[in-house]
Amino acid sequence: MRKKTIHFHTQGCRLNQSETATLQQVFESDYSIVNDHHHADIVVINTCTVTENGDSDTRRLINKINLNSPDTKIALIGCQSQILKEKLLEYKNVQWVIGNQEKMSLKPIIDHTLDSKTPTILVNKIKKESFTIEKPSIDPQHTRPSVKIQDGCDFYCSFCVIPFARGPARSRVFSDILSESQTLASLGYSEIVLTGINVGTYQDQTYTFLDLIKALEDIEGIKRIRISSIEPTTVPLDLFQHMIKGKVCPYLHLPIQSGSDAVLKAMSRKYTVSQYRDFVLQAKSTVKNLCLGTDVIVGFPLETPECFDETVLQLMTLPIDYFHVFRYSERKFARSQKLAKIHSLEIKKRSQILRTLSQKKRLSFHQSYLNTEEDVLVEHEKQGFLYGMTKQFIKVKFQGHQRPKDLVKVRLLEAHDAHMVGQWV
Numbered sequence: 193m194r195k196k197t198i199h200f201h202t203q204g205c206r207l208n209q210s211e212t213a214t215l216q217q218v219f220e221s222d223y224s225i226v227n228d229h230h231h232a233d234i235v236v237i238n239t240c241t242v243t244e245n246g247d248s249d250t251r252r253l254i255n256k257i258n259l260n261s262p263d264t265k266i267a268l269i270g271c272q273s274q275i276l277k278e279k280l281l282e283y284k285n286v287q288w289v290i291g292n293q294e295k296m297s298l299k300p301i302i303d304h305t306l307d308s309k310t311p312t313i314l315v316n317k318i319k320k321e322s323f324t325i326e327k328p329s330i331d332p333q334h335t336r337p338s339v340k341i342q343d344g345c346d347f348y349c350s351f352c353v354i355p356f357a358r359g360p361a362r363s364r365v366f367s368d369i370l371s372e373s374q375t376l377a378s379l380g381y382s383e384i385v386l387t388g389i390n391v392g393t394y395q396d397q398t399y400t401f402l403d404l405i406k407a408l409e410d411i412e413g414i415k416r417i418r419i420s421s422i423e424p425t426t427v428p429l430d431l432f433q434h435m436i437k438g439k440v441c442p443y444l445h446l447p448i449q450s451g452s453d454a455v456l457k458a459m460s461r462k463y464t465v466s467q468y469r470d471f472v473l474q475a476k477s478t479v480k481n482l483c484l485g486t487d488v489i490v491g492f493p494l495e496t497p498e499c500f501d502e503t504v505l506q507l508m509t510l511p512i513d514y515f516h517v518f519r520y521s522e523r524k525f526a527r528s529q530k531l532a533k534i535h536s537l538e539i540k541k542r543s544q545i546l547r548t549l550s551q552k553k554r555l556s557f558h559q560s561y562l563n564t565e566e567d568v569l570v571e572h573e574k575q576g577f578l579y580g581m582t583k584q585f586i587k588v589k590f591q592g593h594q595r596p597k598d599l600v601k602v603r604l605l606e607a608h609d610a611h612m613v614g615q616w617v
Contacts, residue, residue, distance in 0.1 A: 195222065195224045196223050196224070196233045196234060197223065197224045197226045197231055197232045197233045197234070198223045198225055198226070198232055198233065199225070199228060199229050199234070199235045199236070200212050200216055200235075201229070201235060201236070201237045201253065202238045203238060203240040203246055204239070204271070205242070205387075206420050207340060207387050207388060207389065208240060208270060209334070209338055210329040210337075210339065210340045210387055211270075211295070211329075211340065212236075212238045213329040213331035214326070214328070214329050215236070215238075215295075215296070218298075218327050219299055222299075222303075229256075229261055229264060230261055232264055233263075233264065234264065235257055235264055235267070236267045236269060236298065237250060237253060237267070237268050237269070238270045239272035240271055241272045241276065241353060241357055242353070242521075244522070244523075245521070250268070254284070254285075258285055264285060265285060265288075266285050267287060267288035267289075267290065267298065267302065268283075268286055269288070270290075271357035271358065273290055273291050273292075273295075273315055274315055274358075275353060275356060275357050277289050277291070277315045281311060281313070288302065288305070288311065288313075288314075289314075290314050290315070291314060291315035291316060292318055292343075292357065292358055293316045293319065293359070294314045294315075296326070301314065318344065318358070318360065320360040320361075321362060322362060322364065322365050323364055323365065324364065325340060325368060325372065330376070330379070335383075335570065335571045335596045335597050336381075336385050336569065336581070337384055337385065338385045339372055339373060339384045339385065339386055339387065340364060341369055341386050341387070341394055341404065342361070342363050342390060343359070343362055343389055344361045345361055345390040345393075346360055346390075346393075347390065347462065349449075349460050350459050350460045351520065352523070352526055353523035353525055353526050356524075356525045361390055361393050363393075363395055363396045365396055366397070366403075370408070377412065377413030377414050380597050381413075382414065382415040382416060382569065382597065383415065383416035383417075383441075383581075384414060384417060386404075386408075386419050386420060387420040388420075390423055391419065391420065391422050391426075392426025393426055401426075401428065405438075406434075408439070409434065414439060416439055417439050418440075418441040418583075419440065419444065419445075420445065421446075421487070422446065423462075424446045424447070424448075424471055424472075425462045427446070427471070429474075436479060441585070442479050442583060443485075443583070444475060444484050444485070445485040445487075446468075446484065448487070448488055448506070448515075449488060449489050449492075450492065450495065450499070451465055451488075451504070452495070452498075452499035452502040453465050454499055458493075458494045458531075459492060460527075465506060469506070469510060472484060472510055473511070483513050483557065483584040484512050484513050485515060486507075487515065488503065488507065489518050489520050490520065490543045490546060491520040491538070493520070493531035495520075503546075507546065512553065513553055513556075513557040515550045517543050517546045517547050519540070519543055520534070520539065552609070555607060555609040557586075558609070558611075561586060561612065562605070562606075563603065563604065563605070564604055565601055565603050565604075566582040566586070566601075566602060566604060566614075567583065567599050568580035568582055568588045568590070568600055568601075568602045568614070569582075569597070569598075570594045570595060570596050570598045570600060571596060573596075577589050577590065577591055578592050579611075586604070586611075587610065587611040587612070588612050588613070588614045589611055589612070590602050590613065590614040600616060602614035602615065
């Protein structure tokens with residue numbers, strides 16, 4: 193009998209990418225995984241609901257699937273399912289709506305309900321308990337696999353829906369993380385990316401985030417450990433020494449969200465601008481080659497022009513090398529939805545100011561590496577060029593004969609705002 197074909201589509205964050213890669217491993221023995229929805233009996237969409245763009249992306253994708261493949265059954269899993277289950281059921285051909293508590297059990301759910309005439313809905317309260325993961329997060333399209341170490345958040349920032357979509361903070365069993373990382377090392381992966389919702393809060397029994405770093409550094413074959421976005425108040429200072437002498441990449445992505453104390457207070461963030469500044473200056477002075485990125489939200493309801501000017505000033509003067517700019521989105525359950533809104537055209541104007549500033553700062557950071565030699569992890573080839581990443585998170589384009597996963601020495605010769613151009617040494 194012909195195997196059912198299934199296609200996976202991931203929206204949003206690295207954590208979703210990691211979970212999708214694991215699900216593909218689970219499904220591959222009994223289903224044929226295909227690269228696009230046109231040839232799929234089932235399409236699984238791992239959804240994102242951090243911003244309203246995620247919601248609209250899902251709607252557009254469902255409409256596209258229904259137009260091109262009207263007989264395809266659709267499974268919506270993850271964050272949107274957790275928050276918007278009633279709305280998602282209104283879409284045509286949606287057969288499964290599965291929340292975050294149940295989504296890693298998707299295969300047996302689909303196996304048992306494949307021929308059902310009625311949609312299957314499984315959206316339950318998310319439990320606060322340690323967890324394990326059945327299969328390693330192996331995605332052939334990525335040479336830097338994301339290792340999920342943690343999920344959920346207890347911080348409840350006023351603009352954020354994630355604690356409601358992802359549930360309370362909980363950590364993956366320590367030995368389970370090491371087992372997956374050892375498997376990845378045996379398959380030739382030299383860099384792993386530690387991912388989660390609030391990774392710095394990792395705690396499994398007596399094991400802390402720093403304990404996990406030390407254990408991962410002992411795994412033969414793992415040459416780089418990269419930390420995804422981490423809250424500034426959760427970074428242990430001892431981590432800097434692992435960036436200087438160990439395998440941890442000299443890279444931090446520390447969300448600031450605003451450079452105004454008034455806005456930070458309204459956002460329920462856990463630091464002041466001064467505290468954030470002091471930490472960033474300490475990090476940069478301790479780890480000399482540190483790349484530091486941040487997130488900033490533009491147009492939060494209480495962001496007056498003066499508050500925005502304060503944010504611009506902080507981002508101009510802080511040694512931050514790039515920033516991701518997000519327009520404020522009103523989210524279900526988030527407390528900030530009760531506040532008066534800023535006009536969308538003003539938000540658009542402010543966003544462009546910060547994106548332009550970010551481009552200038554990233555270019556300046558790249559220029560500081562001109563004529564240096566760096567190890568580049570090859571990620572892919574395109575039109576005769578190889579593309580890869582340095583440990584400082586610099587994207588590099590160069591010519592060579594290496595393959596994905598290879599680490600190669602490259603001299604950096606040209607600086608652009610999005611990448612650098614190098615020469616294989």
